[in-house]
Amino acid sequence: MSVKNLHSLINGRWFIDKPYGHSLLPSLFSILEGKDVSIKSGELEPEIFISLKKSNASIIAASGFDSGNNDSEYVAVINLKDPIYKYNQECGPSGTKSKMQGMRSYAQDPNCIGVVLDIDSGGGQVSGTPEFYDFIRAFKKPVVSYTDGLMCSAAYYIGSAASHIIANKRADAIGSIGVMVSFIDFSGIYEKQGAKLITEYATQSTEKNKAFEELLKGNPDLYIKTELDPIAEDFINDIKAVRPGIDPLVFKGGTWNAQESLDKKLIDSIGTLQDAVNKVFELSDTGNSNNNSNQNKKKSMSNTKGFPVLQGILGIEGTGIATISTITGKKGVQITEAQLETLEANLAAQEAALTAANTKATTAVSAVTALEGVINTAVTTAGLEKAVEATATTESKITLLSATVVKYGKQSGAIITKPKAEGDSFEEADSIVNAADSHNDAYNKA
Numbered sequence: 001m002s003v004k005n006l007h008s009l010i011n012g013r014w015f016i017d018k019p020y021g022h023s024l025l026p027s028l029f030s031i032l033e034g035k036d037v038s039i040k041s042g043e044l045e046p047e048i049f050i051s052l053k054k055s056n057a058s059i060i061a062a063s064g065f066d067s068g069n070n071d072s073e074y075v076a077v078i079n080l081k082d083p084i085y086k087y088n089q090e091c092g093p094s095g096t097k098s099k100m101q102g103m104r105s106y107a108q109d110p111n112c113i114g115v116v117l118d119i120d121s122g123g124g125q126v127s128g129t130p131e132f133y134d135f136i137r138a139f140k141k142p143v144v145s146y147t148d149g150l151m152c153s154a155a156y157y158i159g160s161a162a163s164h165i166i167a168n169k170r171a172d173a174i175g176s177i178g179v180m181v182s183f184i185d186f187s188g189i190y191e192k193q194g195a196k197l198i199t200e201y202a203t204q205s206t207e208k209n210k211a212f213e214e215l216l217k218g219n220p221d222l223y224i225k226t227e228l229d230p231i232a233e234d235f236i237n238d239i240k241a242v243r244p245g246i247d248p249l250v251f252k253g254g255t256w257n258a259q260e261s262l263d264k265k266l267i268d269s270i271g272t273l274q275d276a277v278n279k280v281f282e283l284s285d286t287g288n289s290n291n292n293s294n295q296n297k298k299k300s301m302s303n304t305k306g307f308p309v310l311q312g313i314l315g316i317e318g319t320g321i322a323t324i325s326t327i328t329g330k331k332g333v334q335i336t337e338a339q340l341e342t343l344e345a346n347l348a349a350q351e352a353a354l355t356a357a358n359t360k361a362t363t364a365v366s367a368v369t370a371l372e373g374v375i376n377t378a379v380t381t382a383g384l385e386k387a388v389e390a391t392a393t394t395e396s397k398i399t400l401l402s403a404t405v406v407k408y409g410k411q412s413g414a415i416i417t418k419p420k421a422e423g424d425s426f427e428e429a430d431s432i433v434n435a436a437d438s439h440n441d442a443y444n445k446a
Contacts, residue, residue: 050074050075050076050077051074051075051077051116051274051277052072052073052074072111073111073112073113073281073284074111074112074113075112075113075114075115075116075277075280075281076103076106076112076114076115076116077115077116077118077273077277078099078102078103078115078116078117078118079118080099080117080118080119080120080121080155080158080159081118081119081120081121081149082121083121083122083123083124083125084096084121084123084124084125084128084129084154084155084158085124085125085128086125086127086128086129087128095128096128096129096131096132096158097128099132100131100132100135103115103135103136103139106141107139107140107141112141113141113142113280113281113284114141114142114143114144114280114281114283114284114290115139115141115142115143115144115280116143116144116145116146116273116276116277116280117136117143117144117145117146117158117159117162118146118147118273118276119145119146119147119149119150119151119155119158119159120147120148120149120150120151121149121150121151121152121154121155122150122152122153122155122173122176123152123153123154123155123156123157123176124153124154124155125154126154126179126231129154129157129158130157130234130235130238132158132161133157133158133160133161133238134161135161136158136161136162136290137161137242137290138290139289139290140289140290141284141289141290142163142279142280142283142284142289142290143161143162143163143280143290144162144163144164144165144166144276144277144279144280144283145158145159145160145162145164145165145166145276146165146166146167146168146271146273146275146276147159147166147167147168147171147174148167148168148170148171148273149171149172150171150172150173150174151165151167151171151173151174151175152173152174152175152176152255153176153177153178156174156175156176156177156239156266157177157235157238157239160238160239160242160243161242161290162290163283163290164268164269164276164279164283165266165267165268165269166267166268166269166270166271166272166275166276166279167258167261167262167267167269167270167271168258168270168271168272168273169258169259169270170258171257171258171261172257173255173256173257174255174256174257174258174261174266174267175250175253175254175255175256175261175266176253176254176255177235177236177239177250177251177253178232178235178251178252178253179228179231179232179235180228181215181223181227181228185216210222211223211226211227236251239251243265243266245265246264246265246266247263247264247265247266249264250264250266258270368394371394372394375394375397375398375401376397378401379397379400379401382401382404384400384401384404387400388400
C-alpha cells in the first residue's frame with residue numbers, strides 16, 4: 001500500500017455502505033500491521049472488456065483485442081468492482097483518475113460507440129467521486145450503467161451519471177445515498193507507547209480544525225453540519241439532476257433490490273450485461289450521446305443545403321448548411337451557442353421592426369378611413385350619390401369629383417339670388433360674365 005494514500009483510508013469522508021465498509025477492515029488492519037496485501041498483476045481481473053456488434057457476440061478482455069486492426073464498432077465494458085478510490089492502490093483497484101483516463105482513450109476511438117460501466121461496489125471515498133460523475137455526464141458517447149451486485153453510495157453516485165441504468169434481477173443492493181465519516185483516534189495507542197500528543201494553535205487560528213477537534217471531544221454536531229451535510233446535499237442534488245421523478249425516500253440512505261429500485265426510479269430497467277451492451281448500440285444508432293449533445297463520433301458523413309437567408313444571419317460562409325452531421329452521420333443540423341445568440345438577436349430585431357411597422361400601418365389605415373369619410377361627404381355635397389355605385393371605390397369617387405370640378409369650371413359664373421320655389425333649388429340672376437365677349441373665346445374653346 002502506498003503511504004501517500006494511507007491517510008485517506010484511515011481518516012476520510014466516505015460515500016459508502018457501512019456493511020461493505022466493515023468488510024474492508026481486515027485489509028486495513030493488515031496494512032497497519034505492515035503485511036503485504038498487494039495483488040500480483042497476474043491475479044488481477046481485467047478491468048476493461050470489449051463487446052463487438054455481432055449477434056450473440058461474447059464479451060472479450062480488452063487485452064485480447066487489437067483496436068488498431070479492427071474496423072468493427074464495439075462497446076467498451078469498464079469494471080467498477082472494488083472500493084472507489086481517487087488514486088490507484090497498490091493492493092489492486094485503480095482510482096477514478098485512471099478510470100477517466102481510460103475512458104478518454106475510448107472517446108477518441110471512432111470505432112468505440114460507447115461505454116458500459118459494470119458496477120459491483122458498495123462505494124468509497126468522497127474525494128474524486130463527484131469529479132467522475134461530472135466526467136461521465138459530459139462524455140461524448142453513450143454510457144450505460146449495469147450492476148448484478150452492489151451499486152451503493154459512491155458507486156451509485158458515479159453510475160447515476162449514465163444515460164441509462166440496468167440492474168440484474170438478482171442484484172444485491174442499490175442506493176445508500178448519503179455520506180459518513182470514519183477515522184481512527186490514535187492518541188490512546190501513542191500514550192500506551194509512552195508518547196504524548198500535544199496540539200496548539202496560533203492566536204489568530206480560532207476556527208482552524210474546530211469541527212474536527214469538537215468531533216474528537218465527542219461533540220459531532222458542528223462537524224456534521226459544516227462537513228458532512230454540505231457533501232450530502234451536493235450528492236442528493238446531483239442525483240435529482242439526472243433522475244427526475246426519483247422517490248425522495250431514497251435520499252435517507254436506504255438500499256433496495258432490483259425491483260424495488262425500479263419502482264423508486266433508482267434504475268431504468270432490469271436485465272443482463274448483454275442488455276446493457278445492446279442499449280449502448282441502441283443509443284448510438286439513434287445518435288444520442290450520454291449528455292444528449294449528439295456528438296458521438298462515427299463515420300464521417302456530410303451533406304449541405306442552401307439556406308442563404310439563414311446563412312447570412314448566422315454568418316456562415318460557403319455553399320450551404322450541413323444537414324447531415326459530420327460526427328454522428330445522422331440527419332439534422334448542428335448549431336453553436338454563439339450562432340443561437342446571433343439568431344436570437346436577429347429575431348428580436350425583426351420582431352421590433354415588425355411591431356413598428358404594424359403601428360405605422362394602423363396609423364395609415366386610420367388616415368385612409370378619415371380620407372374616405374371626407375370624400376364621401378364631398379360626393380354627397382356635390383349631389384353625385386346617384387352617379388356613384390354602391391360598390392364604387394375611393395379612387396373612382398375621386399375621379400368623378402375631379403371630372404365634376406373640371407366640368408363646372410368651364411361654365412359661366414352665376415350669382416345665386418333667391419329660391420324660385422320652396423326646396424333646395426335656386427334660380428340664377430343675370431350672369432355677371434358675358435360669355436360672348438371676345439376675351440372669353442379662349443376659355444369657351446377650351
